[in-house]
Amino acid sequence: MGMFKVRVAEVLEETSNIKSFRLKRADGAPFDPYPAGAHIDVVGPTAVVRQYSLCSPPYELDEYLVAVKLEADSRGGSQALHDVEVGQELEISAPRNLMDLAEDADRHVLVAAGIGVTPMISMAYHLQRAGQEFELHYFARSHTEAAFVDLLENRSGFSDRVVFHFGLSRDEQRAVLETAASSLTQESHVYTCGPEGFMDRVKSIAAEKVPEDNVHIEHFRAGEPTDTSADVPFEVELDDEVYEVPVGRSIVQVLEENGVEVDTTCQEGICGTCIMGVLKGEPDHRDQCMSSSEKKANDQIAACVSRAKSPRLVLELF
Ligand code: FES
Numbered sequence: 617m618g619m620f621k622v623r624v625a626e627v628l629e630e631t632s633n634i635k636s637f638r639l640k641r642a643d644g645a646p647f648d649p650y651p652a653g654a655h656i657d658v659v660g661p662t663a664v665v666r667q668y669s670l671c672s673p674p675y676e677l678d679e680y681l682v683a684v685k686l687e688a689d690s691r692g693g694s695q696a697l698h699d700v701e702v703g704q705e706l707e708i709s710a711p712r713n714l715m716d717l718a719e720d721a722d723r724h725v726l727v728a729a730g731i732g733v734t735p736m737i738s739m740a741y742h743l744q745r746a747g748q749e750f751e752l753h754y755f756a757r758s759h760t761e762a763a764f765v766d767l768l769e770n771r772s773g774f775s776d777r778v779v780f781h782f783g784l785s786r787d788e789q790r791a792v793l794e795t796a797a798s799s800l801t802q803e804s805h806v807y808t809c810g811p812e813g814f815m816d817r818v819k820s821i822a823a824e825k826v827p828e829d830n831v832h833i834e835h836f837r838a839g840e841p842t843d844t845s846a847d848v849p850f851e852v853e854l855d856d857e858v859y860e861v862p863v864g865r866s867i868v869q870v871l872e873e874n875g876v877e878v879d880t881t882c883q884e885g886i887c888g889t890c891i892m893g894v895l896k897g898e899p900d901h902r903d904q905c906m907s908s909s910e911k912k913a914n915d916q917i918a919a920c921v922s923r924a925k926s927p928r929l930v931l932e933l934f
Pocket of ligand 1: 879880881882883884885886887888889890891903905918919920921
C-alpha cells in the first residue's frame with residue numbers, strides 16, 4: 617500500500633479529548649480526489665497505525681482534516697498523535713472508502729454519535745454541493761463534548777441540515793430516531809457511525825423503514841469476538857499454489873508465512889485493507905467492513921479474520 621508524507625499545518629483542540637489536525641502534503645502537491653466518507657491510515661510517531669475519517673470537503677484537495685479522540689486505553693496511537701505539533705511530519709495512506717453514498721437515494725439521513733460525526737461531515741459537504749436531500753443528526757453527551765459544533769453551526773454551509781441532540785437518555789434517543797425514520801421511503805439511505813450499541817439501535821429502527829442494504833454502518837472497532845469453537849482447517853488456492861489454513865491461524869498469516877505479501881492495517885476486520893477476491897468457494901465472513909450485500913455476493917473476503925464454509929477457497933489478490 618502506498619504511503620506518503622504529510623506535514624501538520626494546524627492542530628486545534630475541538631473538545632477536552634478530541635484534537636483536529638490539518639494535514640498538507642510534504643511535497644506541496646494537492647491530494648488526489650477521494651469519495652466522501654473515506655478514511656486514511658495515519659502512522660503516528662510511535663509507528664502505530666490508526667484509521668481516521670477525512671472530514672474536510674472532499675472537493676478541496678489542498679489539505680486533509682482529521683480528528684483524533686484520545687482513547688482512555690490508548691496503546692500509543694491516539695496519545696502519540698495528541699502530542700504531535702504543528703510542523704511535524706506524519707505518514708498517511710491514500711484514502712479508502714467503506715461507506716459509499718448511494719447516488720440514487722431520494723434522501724440521505726446521516727446519524728452520528730460522538731467522534732462518529734467525522735465521516736458524516738465530508739459526506740454532508742458532498743451532498744450539499746450535489747444538491748441532494750439530506751439531514752445530519754449529531755448525538756453527543758453535551759455541547760462542550762461535541763467536536764466541530766462551531767464548524768457545523770457557522771462555517772459548513774449546511775447548518776440548516778444539522779440537528780444536534782445533546783444529553784439524551786436512551787429512550788429519548790430512540791424517540792428522536794423513530795421520528796427521523798418516519799419520513800423515510802424504500803429509496804432512502806441511512807448512514808451511521810458511533811458506538812456499536814448506538815449503531816445497532818439506528819440500524820434496527822431504520823431497517824423497519826428501508827431495505828437492510830440501505831443502512832450503512834462505519835465501524836471503528838472490531839465487533840464482539842466470534843465463537844471459534846467449531847472452526848475447522850480449510851485450504852486456500854492462490855496463483856495455483858495451495859495452502860492449508862489451520863484452526864487459530866488467519867488466511868493472511870498463512871499467506872505471509874509462505875512469502876505472499878498481503879496489505880493489512882487493522883488485522884481486526886474493520887479497515888478493508890486486506891480484502892481479496894474470491895473466485896471459487898464460500899467464505900465465512902467475520903469482518904465488520906463489508907456490507908451485507910457484499911457478503912452475500914461471496915466474491916470478496918477480508919482475509920485477516922474471515923474463514924471458509926467450503927473446504928477450499930480460490931482467491932486472487934486485488
Ligand atoms: S486488515 Fe483491516 S480488514 Fe483486514
